[in-house]
Amino acid sequence: MSDTVTITDNRTGNQLECPIISGTYGEPVIDTKLLHKELGMFTIDPGFGTTASCRSSITYLDGDNGVLLHRGYPIEQLAENSNFTEVCYLLLHGELPNSQEMVDWDHAIKMHTMTHEHLSRFYQGYRYDAHPMSIMAGVVNALASYYHDATDIQNPEHRLLTAKRVIAKMPNIASKCYRYASGLPFVYPDNDKGFVENFLYMTFSWPSEQYAPPPVAIRALELLLILHADHEQNASTSAVRLAGSAESNPFGCIAAGINTLWGKAHGGANEAVVHMLEEIGDTSNIQKFVDKAKDKDDPFRLMGFGHRVYKNYDPRATIIRKACHDLITEMNIDQPMFEVAMELERIALEDDYFIERKLYPNVDFYSGLIYQALKIPVSMFTVMFAMARSAGWIAQWIELMEDPDFRIGRPRQLYIGTEKRDYVDVAKR
Numbered sequence: 001m002s003d004t005v006t007i008t009d010n011r012t013g014n015q016l017e018c019p020i021i022s023g024t025y026g027e028p029v030i031d032t033k034l035l036h037k038e039l040g041m042f043t044i045d046p047g048f049g050t051t052a053s054c055r056s057s058i059t060y061l062d063g064d065n066g067v068l069l070h071r072g073y074p075i076e077q078l079a080e081n082s083n084f085t086e087v088c089y090l091l092l093h094g095e096l097p098n099s100q101e102m103v104d105w106d107h108a109i110k111m112h113t114m115t116h117e118h119l120s121r122f123y124q125g126y127r128y129d130a131h132p133m134s135i136m137a138g139v140v141n142a143l144a145s146y147y148h149d150a151t152d153i154q155n156p157e158h159r160l161l162t163a164k165r166v167i168a169k170m171p172n173i174a175s176k177c178y179r180y181a182s183g184l185p186f187v188y189p190d191n192d193k194g195f196v197e198n199f200l201y202m203t204f205s206w207p208s209e210q211y212a213p214p215p216v217a218i219r220a221l222e223l224l225l226i227l228h229a230d231h232e233q234n235a236s237t238s239a240v241r242l243a244g245s246a247e248s249n250p251f252g253c254i255a256a257g258i259n260t261l262w263g264k265a266h267g268g269a270n271e272a273v274v275h276m277l278e279e280i281g282d283t284s285n286i287q288k289f290v291d292k293a294k295d296k297d298d299p300f301r302l303m304g305f306g307h308r309v310y311k312n313y314d315p316r317a318t319i320i321r322k323a324c325h326d327l328i329t330e331m332n333i334d335q336p337m338f339e340v341a342m343e344l345e346r347i348a349l350e351d352d353y354f355i356e357r358k359l360y361p362n363v364d365f366y367s368g369l370i371y372q373a374l375k376i377p378v379s380m381f382t383v384m385f386a387m388a389r390s391a392g393w394i395a396q397w398i399e400l401m402e403d404p405d406f407r408i409g410r411p412r413q414l415y416i417g418t419e420k421r422d423y424v425d426v427a428k429r
């Protein structure tokens with residue numbers, strides 16, 4: 001039996017044999033490329049629920065079994081043993097670096113931590129209370145105007161240089177989003193510090209004080225960056241790829257990703273979770289909110305619950321839950337919201353509504369509590385996510401640019417509008 005699926009148009013009896021293509025893991029896909037040519041039809045799949053948009057060798061996730069691999073390495077092992085810049089290298093190069101490659105990579109990233117001085121003035125155009133995601137998207141987009149030395153997107157060296165710039169500059173840009181809103185002076189990077197420490201230094205140090213973040217905070221943030229670095233073809237990554245497929249400027253593509261991530265169904269959920277937990281306030285109110293989430297007439301959803309792909313525990317949520325517990329214990333923080341979160345998780349996971357729909361806590365459920373424990377303001381949570389995900393976005397953009405199947409992304413539609421009609425002069429309407 002051949003590896004094909006036969007599609008029969010029952011109206012005409014015409015048939016098309018579509019090849020079934022298998023990857024390393026996961027469900028095989030049906031190649032429907034010839035569907036329009038042979039049968040004169042398109043497919044429709046709102047929300048891309050069953051559509052693979054590309055071939056990729058960067059990240060694999062098995063939603064039924066809660067598995068997440070980057071270049072074949074389980075997320076649990078990376079979280080335990082790696083660091084964010086090493087994960088960036090892995091995502092971009094496909095292999096872990098050896099010792100010398102790691103030294104060279106760290107150095108290369110450090111050589112790009114500064115931003116052009118004029119870019120610092122860009123922030124002044126924003127209102128003092130602008131959302132940092134809006135600022136970040138604008139500033140990253142503006143980076144496109146500074147790097148004319150690397151605008152040839154067909155040149156692999158230019159692409160890698162752009163990747164280094166994106167990864168290295170995001171902490172600097174993110175820190176300024178925070179400091180602008182807080183009325184604090186911008187701080188230049190200190191390349192003697194590690195990637196995460198440098199971010200904390202640029203973000204939270206005061207000109208009048210010595211600043212040394214606790215190692216436990218550095219490690220917690222490093223962990224969050226690793227866990228958010230990539231997640232295959234999610235909405236923001238797909239936005240980056242779609243923009244990239246038009247051969248747009250890569251910084252503009254990353255800005256598209258930032259704007260997509262901002263939504264509360266995606267990266268904005270970490271912010272929404274904390275607002276929700278604060279609204280719940282006390283474990284005695286949880287059932288009321290669980291009932292609201294189940295009520296089909298109420299738009300409320302449990303934030304940080306559910307995932308398009310994970311129909312089991314999100315492996316990142318398992319790691320973050322433990323990290324959150326450890327951090328709160330180690331820093332001796334009174335964090336009543338953590339109690340509320342754990343109890344909410346327990347109640348929801350025993351509820352038939354959530355069991356039947358396989359709704360589990362996702363990465364955003366506990367991450368906000370860690371950011372809160374690190375005194376990162378709520379409006380900055382999604383910025384933190386974007387800082388980490390920029391590594392995945394740029395790796396996926398490079399993969400797209402090198403894809404032999406590269407062509408502009410151009411979905412089709414099923415037109416359900418009005419039939420053709422003649423224009424009527426305004427006086428006669």
Ligand code: CMC
Pocket residue numbers: 047234264265266267268269293294300301302303304305306307308309357359362363364
């Ligand atoms: N609370 C209550 N019900 C839910 C929830 C939730 N959080 N999530 C899904 N459902 C229900 C939904 O109403 C639907 O029920 P029914 O079958 O009766 O109509 C069913 O579960 C399937 O949901 P869906 O909307 O078809 O699932 P989706 O794959 O389109 O949406 C999601 C996935 C993540 C957008 C959604 O689960 C959600 O809105 N969750 C809350 C927001 C959130 O936590 N987002 C972060 C996602 S993970 C990190 C990231 O992507 O950045």
